[in-house]
Amino acid sequence: MFTRVKTIQEVQAMRESGRMLAEVLNILKSRAAIGMxxxxxxxxxxxxxxxxxxxxxxxxxxxxxxVLCVSINDEVVHGIPKVDKIIKxxxxxxxxxxxxxxxxxxxxxxxxxxxSPVSEKDLMLVKVTEKSLLEGVNQLxxxxxxxxxxxxxxxxxxxxxxxxxxxxxxxxxxxELHEDPNIPxxxxxxxxxxxDKNMTIAIEPMATLGRHDVYVGDDGWTVITKxxxxxxxxxxxxxxxxxxxxxxxxx
Numbered sequence: 001m002f003t004r005v006k007t008i009q010e011v012q013a014m015r016e017s018g019r020m021l022a023e024v025l026n027i028l029k030s031r032a033a034i035g036m037x038x039x040x041x042x043x044x045x046x047x048x049x050x051x052x053x054x055x056x057x058x059x060x061x062x063x064x065x066x067v068l069c070v071s072i073n074d075e076v077v078h079g080i081p082k083v084d085k086i087i088k089x090x091x092x093x094x095x096x097x098x099x100x101x102x103x104x105x106x107x108x109x110x111x112x113x114x115x116s117p118v119s120e121k122d123l124m125l126v127k128v129t130e131k132s133l134l135e136g137v138n139q140l141x142x143x144x145x146x147x148x149x150x151x152x153x154x155x156x157x158x159x160x161x162x163x164x165x166x167x168x169x170x171x172x173x174x175x176e177l178h179e180d181p182n183i184p185x186x187x188x189x190x191x192x193x194x195x196d197k198n199m200t201i202a203i204e205p206m207a208t209l210g211r212h213d214v215y216v217g218d219d220g221w222t223v224i225t226k227x228x229x230x231x232x233x234x235x236x237x238x239x240x241x242x243x244x245x246x247x248x249x250x251x
Contacts, residue, residue, distance in 0.1 A: 003172025018248030057098025150187025
């Protein structure tokens with residue numbers, strides 16, 4: 001389904017969904033610590049979302065067993081929370097979360113370095129990946145082409161010589177977790193579908209310190225860099241307006 005123009009009521013539900021999501025990610029960011037299991041983070045997310053009155057969008061989606069995707073270092077996305085997966089000093093931890101409120105869905109992710117960074121490159125990777133997301137957001141307004149977003153993200157990542165994961169992309173979001181169109185993190189300005197006012201999309205650059213190639217791990221979910229280089233992932237759900245954009249998953 002191509003992402004639809006949202007009604008005033010649907011936009012308001014997505015604002016509330018996005019507010020809950022942002023609050024949970026902020027809590028997780030503040031509480032992620034050395035020695036904590038990824039399942040503990042999952043359980044915090046579940047508890048806080050229940051308190052806020054939302055429903056998890058990921059739990060049971062195509063069989064996913066958690067409410068939160070927690071991916072560490074060379075794991076790009078879709079890491080399954082586990083009791084025996086322990087966060088170590090310097091780990092880059094990606095936290096990807098989805099929320100349903102009044103049947104409307106938002107999706108967002110952050111990457112955090114827990115403890116002390118092990119290298120300046122890790123700091124650069126996280127900082128630049130987040131900035132590339134904002135470069136994509138800056139292209140948004142009614143009538144924008146998908147390629148305009150993709151080229152802006154690619155330019156920022158290429159400038160810093162980061163690998164751009166090509167097998168995974170951003171997407172429309174709202175009535176479903178994943179809607180058309182796909183929004184790649186590489187591309188050419190002036191190409192791809194046009195996006196209209198009051199459509200909602202999830203932009204999510206995924207970058208690595210090495211090559212772009214990835215594979216799916218033995219659990220059938222976790223996406224890992226083939227060269228085992230470290231990776232970072234940022235994502236926001238965004239409402240396209242007449243002249244710009246409103247980030248719905250930001251407090």
